[in-house]
Amino acid sequence: MTRAFDIAVVGGGIVGLAVARGLAGRGLGVAILDEGDVARRASRGNFALVWVQSKGLGMARYGAWTTGSAALWPGFAAALRAETGQDVSLAQPGGYSLCLSEEELDRRRAAMMRMHNQPGWEPIPWEVQDHDRIARAMPGLGRDVVGGVFCPLDGHVNSLRLFRALHASALARGATYLPDHPVRDIAPLPGGGFRITTAQGEIEAGRIVLAAGLGNAALAPMVGLTAPVRPQRGQVLVTERTAPFLPHPVATLRQTDEGSVMIGDSKEENPVDEAVGPGVLAAMARRAARMFPVLGGLNIVRSWGALRVMSRDGFPVYDESETAPGAFLVTCHSGVTLAAAHSEVLAPMIAGGGLEDSVAAFSARRFDVPSAA
Amino acid sequence: MKRLSDVASLREGYDLAIIGAGPAGMAAAATAGGRGLSVLLLDENPGLGGQVHRGVEASPLAAVPALANVPGAGRALAQAAARAEVEFLPGATVWHLDAARRIGVSAGGAARMVVARRVIIATGALERPMPIPGWTLPGVMSVGAAQTLLKAQGLVPEGRVVMAGSGPLLWLYAAQLVAAGHPPALLLDTTPRANWRAALPHLWDFLRSPYAAKGAGLLARVRRGVRVVSGVASLAIRAAPGGLEVAWPGGTARADRVLLHQGVVPQTNLAQAAGCELAWDKAQACFVPRTDGWGETNLPGIAIAGDTAGIAGAEAAEASGHVAALAALHALGALDGAARDAAAAPHQAARARWRRGRAFLDALYLPAPGFRVAPDEAIACRCEEVTGAALREAVRLGATGPNQAKAFLRCGMGPCQGRMCMLTVVETIVAARGVAPGTIKPLRIRPPVKPVTLAEIAAMDSTEAERAAVEGR
Numbered sequence: 136m137t138r139a140f141d142i143a144v145v146g147g148g149i150v151g152l153a154v155a156r157g158l159a160g161r162g163l164g165v166a167i168l169d170e171g172d173v174a175r176r177a178s179r180g181n182f183a184l185v186w187v188q189s190k191g192l193g194m195a196r197y198g199a200w201t202t203g204s205a206a207l208w209p210g211f212a213a214a215l216r217a218e219t220g221q222d223v224s225l226a227q228p229g230g231y232s233l234c235l236s237e238e239e240l241d242r243r244r245a246a247m248m249r250m251h252n253q254p255g256w257e258p259i260p261w262e263v264q265d266h267d268r269i270a271r272a273m274p275g276l277g278r279d280v281v282g283g284v285f286c287p288l289d290g291h292v293n294s295l296r297l298f299r300a301l302h303a304s305a306l307a308r309g310a311t312y313l314p315d316h317p318v319r320d321i322a323p324l325p326g327g328g329f330r331i332t333t334a335q336g337e338i339e340a341g342r343i344v345l346a347a348g349l350g351n352a353a354l355a356p357m358v359g360l361t362a363p364v365r366p367q368r369g370q371v372l373v374t375e376r377t378a379p380f381l382p383h384p385v386a387t388l389r390q391t392d393e394g395s396v397m398i399g400d401s402k403e404e405n406p407v408d409e410a411v412g413p414g415v416l417a418a419m420a421r422r423a424a425r426m427f428p429v430l431g432g433l434n435i436v437r438s439w440g441a442l443r444v445m446s447r448d449g450f451p452v453y454d455e456s457e458t459a460p461g462a463f464l465v466t467c468h469s470g471v472t473l474a475a476a477h478s479e480v481l482a483p484m485i486a487g488g489g490l491e492d493s494v495a496a497f498s499a500r501r502f503d504v505p506s507a508a
Numbered sequence: 509m510k511r512l513s514d515v516a517s518l519r520e521g522y523d524l525a526i527i528g529a530g531p532a533g534m535a536a537a538a539t540a541g542g543r544g545l546s547v548l549l550l551d552e553n554p555g556l557g558g559q560v561h562r563g564v565e566a567s568p569l570a571a572v573p574a575l576a577n578v579p580g581a582g583r584a585l586a587q588a589a590a591r592a593e594v595e596f597l598p599g600a601t602v603w604h605l606d607a608a609r610r611i612g613v614s615a616g617g618a619a620r621m622v623v624a625r626r627v628i629i630a631t632g633a634l635e636r637p638m639p640i641p642g643w644t645l646p647g648v649m650s651v652g653a654a655q656t657l658l659k660a661q662g663l664v665p666e667g668r669v670v671m672a673g674s675g676p677l678l679w680l681y682a683a684q685l686v687a688a689g690h691p692p693a694l695l696l697d698t699t700p701r702a703n704w705r706a707a708l709p710h711l712w713d714f715l716r717s718p719y720a721a722k723g724a725g726l727l728a729r730v731r732r733g734v735r736v737v738s739g740v741a742s743l744a745i746r747a748a749p750g751g752l753e754v755a756w757p758g759g760t761a762r763a764d765r766v767l768l769h770q771g772v773v774p775q776t777n778l779a780q781a782a783g784c785e786l787a788w789d790k791a792q793a794c795f796v797p798r799t800d801g802w803g804e805t806n807l808p809g810i811a812i813a814g815d816t817a818g819i820a821g822a823e824a825a826e827a828s829g830h831v832a833a834l835a836a837l838h839a840l841g842a843l844d845g846a847a848r849d850a851a852a853a854p855h856q857a858a859r860a861r862w863r864r865g866r867a868f869l870d871a872l873y874l875p876a877p878g879f880r881v882a883p884d885e886a887i888a889c890r891c892e893e894v895t896g897a898a899l900r901e902a903v904r905l906g907a908t909g910p911n912q913a914k915a916f917l918r919c920g921m922g923p924c925q926g927r928m929c930m931l932t933v934v935e936t937i938v939a940a941r942g943v944a945p946g947t948i949k950p951l952r953i954r955p956p957v958k959p960v961t962l963a964e965i966a967a968m969d970s971t972e973a974e975r976a977a978v979e980g981r
Contacts, residue, residue: 147906169906171908171909172907172908172909172910172911172912172948172949173909173911173949173952176915178915179911179915295915295916295918298915298916299905299915299916299917302905302906302916303905306905306906312905312906314906314907314908314912315908372962372965374962375923375959398962400978401977401978402977402980403977410606410783411954411955412974413604413606413610413612413621413955413965413968414968414969414970414971414974415970415974415977415978416965416968417965417966417967417968417969417970417974418970418974418975418977418978418979419978420962420963420965420966420968421966422978422979423962423966424962424963424966430962431961431962431963431966432961432962432963433961433962434923434959434960434961434962435956435959435960435961435962435965436921436922436923436925436956436959437921437925437954437956438954438955438956439954440954
């Protein structure tokens with residue numbers, strides 16, 4: 136027998152769950168179609184920053200969207216806690232990008248200036264700080280750090296607890312989670328709605344949201360959309376737990392609420408898999424130990440590689456199908472930072488009349504414009 | 509054998525690297541040495557022997573007449589390995605292995621990456637966890653750990669000792685305690701009586717195997733000196749004033765020490781991290797790497813020998829170590845096919861002889877599901893203190909296997925990297941979901957398989973492209 140839902144969300148990662156939770160909260164019958172225990176899940180490998188300072192060079196609207204989501208985060212975290220009992224350990228004490236040479240610092244400063252000089256930019260607070268100033272805020276700072284950029288809006292969460300809390304919240308709001316249901320085909324039905332063929336039979340839904348990360352590339356054309364996303368590998372090292380010593384998250388390393396230190400700053404194009412490479416890990420480890428020498432003596436207990444979901448310009452894609460009304464696409468690589476906006480702003484749009492002008496800039500139609508010579 | 513003292517004395521590359529110096533690794537080294545190839549043997553321990561032949565080169569038990577034979581069993585093999593023309597780095601932690609056969613090895617606080625044309629993984633076995641209520645209380649330890657103290661330090665547990673569980677090692681260690689003059693006060697045998705029906709068809713093969721004589725003597729020696737309660741169907745341990753209390757249907761007993769054991773399972777973390785495929789073995793209720801008759805895995809150039817490829821015991825491990833080494837010699841051009849086959853034949857026959865008796869032991873000593881699944885109040889993952897109840901809650905949230913459960917609960921993320929808890933987690937999820945065990949994939953394991961310091965990782969080389977992936981922003 137075919138099961139029918141008001142709306143089906145394809146993808147059970149942080150992006151899909153945040154949207155599904157928001158939809159379920161609007162009284163819709165939501166199905167979350169997910170892969171199984173072993174899948175390429177960026178949501179299990181991410182770095183857990185709620186990050187503002189570097190977002191938006193090339194698209195001013197993305198900066199404002201990110202800043203808006205960061206501002207929604209405290210209320211979002213409180214709601215998750217009330218609904219699920221899970222504390223996602225949100226902390227937004229401000230964060231740093233640290234530079235290990237004057238040249239790096241100059242590049243960083245120039246990028247920040249270019250970003251802020253864009254037309255339509257909504258200003259955010261930030262400043263370049265020198266070594267001594269940062270060392271006062273971050274004892275243990277290595278002498279090789281010449282300076283960095285501080286933004287008081289930056290923060291981080293416990294992203295695994297966020298992942299679990301989103302599952303629990305979506306279920307508590309009445310969503311149906313269907314693991315081991317990879318989607319094989321989507322057919323728009325003549326009278327509206329969609330027939331979705333999964334590995335475990337067919338499901339019908341009035342509307343559909345594609346939030347399948349890299350899987351969106353293959354799914355989007357089935358409903359008249361395009362999702363130009365590619366995998367970019369990032370690797371992460373995690374230390375054993377240690378006493379709290381890092382009061383602020385750094386773009387490439389942070390101490391979790393549980394005491395371990397995560398280190399991750401590789402960007403590898405054309406990855407063949409999610410494997411870790413010792414050479415990349417070594418380069419990451421060297422930079423981390425220069426930033427905070429105390430890290431050198433800590434044990435590394437885990438490492439992993441995960442695939443970022445990168446669009447052609449690195450910004451999110453939110454779209455609504457013209458040829459198959461009721462089909463939506465949601466994809467981005469900053470699913471943690473944007474979780475609050477996806478759940479509290481984007482999902483209500485999808486549940487209501489459709490995507491609004493405020494997110495029109497994120498349509499994949501931006502890629503159709505021939506680039507200026 | 510050339511014994512190395514640090515990673516600085518390692519070459520950059522070897523023709524063959526053997527990881528683990530237990531019976532399989534020692535046999536592989538003995539066979540592979542002296543053929544003009546560069547061979548490296550690595551082990552965590554200070555000497556040869558592995559777990560089963562721990563202390564084979566120097567043992568505190570040598571001076572104890574009743575136990576002098578304990579380290580003796582592996583002596584001939586250890587001497588053969590010691591005579592072989594190979595390099596041996598003891599005290600070495602192997603924390604990385606990948607499909608390109610790069611081996612990350614640490615010793616004395618320094619790390620190196622070496623490359624091998626062929627690798628034989630011989631990381632042996634570890635004890636199957638026994639997640640009963642109270643199994644993590646102070647004063648409770650595994651029989652394997654207790655036996656390590658006996659072999660390495662000559663220590664026996666003091667006070668009133670209660671042993672509980674099943675399997676050959678339980679009886680072997682009990683017999684060793686009897687011989688040492690410190691018999692346990694009580695042995696609770698959890699072997700399910702119903703297992704006899706499954707075991708009987710294999711009885712004839714068992715009786716013809718060398719295991720039979722060995723086993724019968726053991727059981728008799730223990731039963732003469734120790735109170736044994738058979739058919740124990742459930743167990744719980746509680747803290748009691750001044751010690752512990754063990755409870756089972758029909759009785760309770762006071763104890764100062766409780767020693768648990770219910771068999772051993774392959775130690776597959778390194779193989780998994782490299783990318784070797786595993787499959788569920790129903791007879792042994794554990795994941796076993798897929799290997800062929802030569803020990804070859806799905807990864808070219810990486811073979812597995814000994815109990816890591818499926819529990820078969822020390823003697824079979826030794827035979828499979830010879831076989832895997834002969835296959836490596838052939839692949840490296842040091843031996844033609846006919847010579848390989850001729851040399852392998854006696855070892856293959858020996859392996860078959862020992863394996864014949866194994867099916868009976870597997871069937872008889874398969875622990876009951878109640879001892880393999882964590883009850884609500886018992887801890888499944890010790891590193892992150894995840895209980896059976898928490899695992900069932902994760903299943904309710906939609907976790908279908910250990911990887912999603914790990915994301916929800918952190919089980920398998922601690923320093924042991926899932927070595928201890930994976931089977932318990934998988935079997936608890938399987939039971940909660942009511943699915944067949946073979947349908948669930950194991951935890952994905954990534955390096956470092958064993959903890960290594962950030963400074964040691966920082967000392968590894970990076971290519972220009974690898975540096976650019978991190979710094980090029």
